[in-house]
Amino acid sequence: MSVAGFLSRLDARLAGWAGQVPGAELVPSVEELTWRLSRLAEREPGLCQMRQIGTSRGGRALQVLSVGTGRRSVLVVGGPHPNEPVGYAAVMFLADLVAGQAKLRDGVSWHFLPCVDPDGAALNSEWTSLPLGLHIQHRYFYRPAMAEQPEWTFPIPWRGGVHHFGLPEQQALAALVDKLEPTVAVSLHNAEFGAPFFVASRDVPGLAGRLAVVAADQGLPVAEAAPGDVVGWPVLGPGVFRMPPVEELVIRDHEQDTPAYGAHLTHYAARYGTLTLLPEVPRWHTGTVFADSPPSVLDALAEVLAREAAEVRRLVDQAGLPDGVFARATADTLAVTDTVVRSWRQRAADLAAVPGPELAEAHYSRVMLTLRAAGMAVRATDEAPPGRAVLAARARLERTLFERAAQCERQLQITPVRLRSLVAVQACAALAAVALTG
Numbered sequence: 176m177s178v179a180g181f182l183s184r185l186d187a188r189l190a191g192w193a194g195q196v197p198g199a200e201l202v203p204s205v206e207e208l209t210w211r212l213s214r215l216a217e218r219e220p221g222l223c224q225m226r227q228i229g230t231s232r233g234g235r236a237l238q239v240l241s242v243g244t245g246r247r248s249v250l251v252v253g254g255p256h257p258n259e260p261v262g263y264a265a266v267m268f269l270a271d272l273v274a275g276q277a278k279l280r281d282g283v284s285w286h287f288l289p290c291v292d293p294d295g296a297a298l299n300s301e302w303t304s305l306p307l308g309l310h311i312q313h314r315y316f317y318r319p320a321m322a323e324q325p326e327w328t329f330p331i332p333w334r335g336g337v338h339h340f341g342l343p344e345q346q347a348l349a350a351l352v353d354k355l356e357p358t359v360a361v362s363l364h365n366a367e368f369g370a371p372f373f374v375a376s377r378d379v380p381g382l383a384g385r386l387a388v389v390a391a392d393q394g395l396p397v398a399e400a401a402p403g404d405v406v407g408w409p410v411l412g413p414g415v416f417r418m419p420p421v422e423e424l425v426i427r428d429h430e431q432d433t434p435a436y437g438a439h440l441t442h443y444a445a446r447y448g449t450l451t452l453l454p455e456v457p458r459w460h461t462g463t464v465f466a467d468s469p470p471s472v473l474d475a476l477a478e479v480l481a482r483e484a485a486e487v488r489r490l491v492d493q494a495g496l497p498d499g500v501f502a503r504a505t506a507d508t509l510a511v512t513d514t515v516v517r518s519w520r521q522r523a524a525d526l527a528a529v530p531g532p533e534l535a536e537a538h539y540s541r542v543m544l545t546l547r548a549a550g551m552a553v554r555a556t557d558e559a560p561p562g563r564a565v566l567a568a569r570a571r572l573e574r575t576l577f578e579r580a581a582q583c584e585r586q587l588q589i590t591p592v593r594l595r596s597l598v599a600v601q602a603c604a605a606l607a608a609v610a611l612t613g
Contacts, residue, residue, distance in 0.1 A: 201304065201305075201306070201594075202260040202261060202263050202264045202303060202594065203263050203264060203267055204263070204296075204300060204303065204304055205254065205263065205289055205290045205293050205296045205297075208253070208263045208266060208267055208289045208290075209238060209289050211267055211270075212225060212238075212240040212266075212267075212270055212287065212289060213225050213238075213240075215240065215270060215271070215274055216240060219274055222242060222243065222274060223240060223241065223242050223274060224240070224241045225238055225239070225240050225241075226238065226239055226241070227239075228288075228347045228350065228351050229343055229344065229346065229347025229350070230343060230347075231292070231293050231294045231343065231344055232294055232342070232343060232344070233293075233294035233297075235293040235294060235297075236293075237288070237291070237293070237344060237347050238288075238289065239286055239287065239288050239351065240270055240286070240287045240289075241284060241285070241286045241287075242270060242273050242274050242280065242284065242285045242286075242287070243273065243280035243283060243284040243285055244284050245280055245281065245282040245283040245284045246282060246284075247282055247283045247284070247358040247359075247609075247613070248283075248284050248286060248355040248356065248357040248358060249283055249284070249285050249286065249357060249358065249359045249360075249361070249605070249609055250286050250288065250351065250352065250355055250357040250359070250360040250361070251265075251266060251269060251285065251286065251287050251288070251360075251361045251363070251605060252288045252291055252326070252348075252360070252361070252362045252363065252440070253265065253266035253287065253288060253289045253290055253363055254289060254290030254291060254292060254293075254296055254363075255291060255292075255325075255326040255362045255363065255364060255440075255453075256292070256295075256318060256324065256326070256364065257290070257292045257293075257294075257295025257296040257298065257299050257317065257318070257319070258295075258299050258316060258317060258318045259363075259364050259365045259366075260296075260299070260303045260365070261363065261365040261456060261458070261594070261597045261598065261601065262362075262363025262364070262365070262601065263289065263290065264594060264597075264598050265363050265597075265598045265601040265602050265605075266287050266289055266363070268598050268602055269285070269287070269602050269605060270285070270287050272602070273285045279606075282613070283609060283613075286351070286355055286357075288348070288351065291325045291326060291344050291347075291348055292319070292324070292325055292344055295317060295318075295319055298317035298500070299315065299316065299317050301315035302314070302315040302316065307458060307459070307591045309367075309459075309546065309580040309583060309584055309589065310576065310577055310580035310581070312550075313546040313547060313549065313550030313576060313580060314550055314553065314573075314576060315550075315554075316546075316547060316550040316551060316554075317500070317501065317504060317551065317554065318504060318508070318547060318551075319500065319503075319504055319507075320435075320503045320504050320506070320507035321435050321436035321507055322340060322433070322434070322435055322436055322437075322507075323342065323500070323503070323504075324436065325342050325344035325345040325348055326345075326348070326362060326439060326440050327436045327437060327438075327439055328340035328342050328345045328436060328437045329345060329349065329437050329438035329439065329440065329442060329443045330437060330438065331421055331434065331437040331438045332422075333434055338433065338434055338437065340437055348440065349443060352440070352443060352444050352447070352449075356447040356449075357444065357447065357449050358448075358449065358450065358609075358612055359449065359450050359451075359452065359605075359608045359609050359612055360440065360441075360444050360449050360450070360451045360452070361451075361452050361453075361454070361601075361604070361605040361608060362440060362451065362452070362453045363453075363454060363601050364453050364454065364455045364456075365455065365456045365457070365458055365597065366402070366455055366456070366457050366458070366539075366543075367457065367458055367459060367539070367542070367543050368457050368458075368459050368461050368539040368542065368543070368587065368589070369398060369402055369457050369461075369535070369536060369539050370390075370395065370396060370397055370398040370399070370414065370457065371390040371395050371396075371397050371398065371414065371454070371455060371456050371457065371600055372397055372398040372402055372405070372414045372415070372416065372455050373386050373397075373414060373415045373416070373452060373453065373454050373455065373604065374405060374408075374415075374416050374417070374418050374441075374452070374453040374455070375411060375415060375416070375417055375418070375450065375451070375452050375453075376417070376418055376441045376444070376445060376449065376450055376451040376452075377417065377450060378411050378417065379450060379608075379611050379612060380611070381611050382411075382412075382415070382607065382608065382611050383411045383412025383413070383414075383415040384412060385607045385611065386412070386414070386415055386454075386604055386607060387412065387413050387414060387415075389599075389600055389603040389604055389607060390414065390600050392599070392603075393596040393597075393599050393600055394596065395456070395457075395592070395596060395600060396414075397413050397414025397415070398414045398532070398536075399413075399414075399532035400530060400532035400533040400535070400536050401416065401533075401536070402455070402536050402539075402540075403515065403536055403537075403539075403540040406518070418439060418441045418442070418451070418453075420442070421437075421438045421439070421442045435507070435510070441453075450608055450612050452604060452605070452608045454600060454601045454604040454605070456592075456597040456600050456601060457592055457597075458591065458592060458597070459587075459589040459590065459591055459592060460589065460590045460591070460592055461535070461539075461587040461588060461589055462587070462588030462589070462590070463535075463538075463586060463587050463588050464531065464535075465531040465532075465534040465535040465538065466531050466534075467528055467529065467530050467531050467534075468528065468529050468531070468534055469528060469529070470522070470523040470524070470525070470526055470527065470528065470529055471523065472529060472534065473519050473522060473523045473529050473534065473537060474519070474520060474523035476519065476534075476537055476538065476541060477516045477519035477520050477523065479541065480512060480515065480516055480519075480541045480544065480545065481512075481516045483541075483545040483548075483549075483579070484509050484512040484513070484516070484544070484545070484548060486575065487505070487509065487545075487548045487549050487552050487572070487575070488509055490552065490568045490571055490572050490575075491505060491506075491552050491555065491568070493564055493567070493568050494555075494556055494559060494564050494565045494567075494568035494569070495559075495564060495565075496555045496556065496558070496559050496565075497558065497559055497560075499555060499558045501551050501552075501554040501555035501557075501558055502555040502558070504551050505548055505551045505552045505555055508544060508547050508548045508551065509548055511544065512544045512545075512548065515540055515544065519537060538586075538587070539587075542583045542587065545579055546576065546579060546580060546583065549572055549575050549576040549579060550576055552568075552572050553569060553572045553573055553576060556568055556569035556572065557569075
């Protein structure tokens with residue numbers, strides 16, 4: 176049986192696996208995942224190999240589990256962003272699956288990188304190990320500034336030369352791609368809200384349709400409107416978008432002398448003809464339905480987001496925070512917020528009605544950005560020397576975060592999506608990509 180033939184039988188296996196997840200809905204930590212993969216390599220020494228490919232900035236090992244020796248290599252990255260932990264569960268499931276199913280290794284070798292940013296994952300560990308909660312997640316939230324994200328810091332042409340970001344995690348990932356020359360690379364992402372969507376490096380006949388079926392089979396229809404991260408990107412099918420060439424992406428320049436981010440893994444792997452796929456799945460369902468609205472509604476939402484960002488910025492300035500990972504991440508999030516506000520105002524100025532799905536995506540972006548900025552600003556105050564200004568700013572930011580999280584929960588009527596469903600979408604997407612490139 177081929178990979179394609181196995182797809183139809185996957186859901187039953189997922190049902191059996193779901194009962195083995197601790198607490199039913201808790202993702203494994205990076206440490207637990209790495210331990211599980213190591214035990215798999217010890218049990219199957221002729222089939223599996225665990226090896227270190229580098230070391231993080233904080234001294235943590237970057238390890239890869241390889242399963243099988245087939246000529247076609249498949250690379251699966253479980254933690255491309257440290258605030259997106261669903262991929263840890265998907266890697267655990269997929270590694271067990273391909274190790275136990277010889278037909279999935281027919282001509283294929285699988286390579287699992289549990290997490291490309293273990294330092295960032297450690298800074299999220301206080302909420303990823305707990306049941307989902309909007310406030311607790313963002314109180315202990317960390318998403319690095321773009322210039323510190325390994326997946327988005329591949330070298331780029333810059334002002335007549337080439338800019339290198341110098342991240343050891345990115346360099347290890349690049350070396351792994353060079354070694355494997357993968358046929359398929361799958362980077363497992365998740366968002367807070369919205370519908371599943373996928374980003375691919377190129378069009379593959381049948382893939383977009385299969386991905387829509389994968390999501391629908393789990394009761395998660397793909398996104399009707401382009402989520403904020405992919406607005407304006409080429410559409411390959413419902414909920415499937417093509418990553419633009421790096422020269423078409425806007426490189427934000429915070430300091431006027433260095434780029435805010437670089438090329439993506441997708442761009443780097445393209446030299447080997449790799450099909451790169453990014454499945455993006457939501458952690459929460461939202462019960463609120465947004466109707467088609469006049470552009471003034473989007474303009475008003477832009478004003479709300481601008482005020483919320485300005486309040487966080489004012490409190491950060493009041494505290495006089497020192498440089499640190501949380502201060503840099505907060506500044507980066509506020510810079511993204513400014514860009515989003517400008518884009519909404521430009522969209523509202525064209526006087527066209529805003530479809531309900533597009534307005535919903537805007538509300539999701541507003542919630543995500545305002546909670547991230549407030550939460551990481553709180554953590555930035557934790558890094559600062561104690562003083563009256565810092566303590567006052569922290570108290571206000573804590574209150575702001577709590578109030579905004581409660582307000583968002585009411586306004587969006589959120590409920591968690593089953594982890595099993597999210598793992599199913601990511602796992603089936605990976606298998607579909609392998610099947611359709613064989």
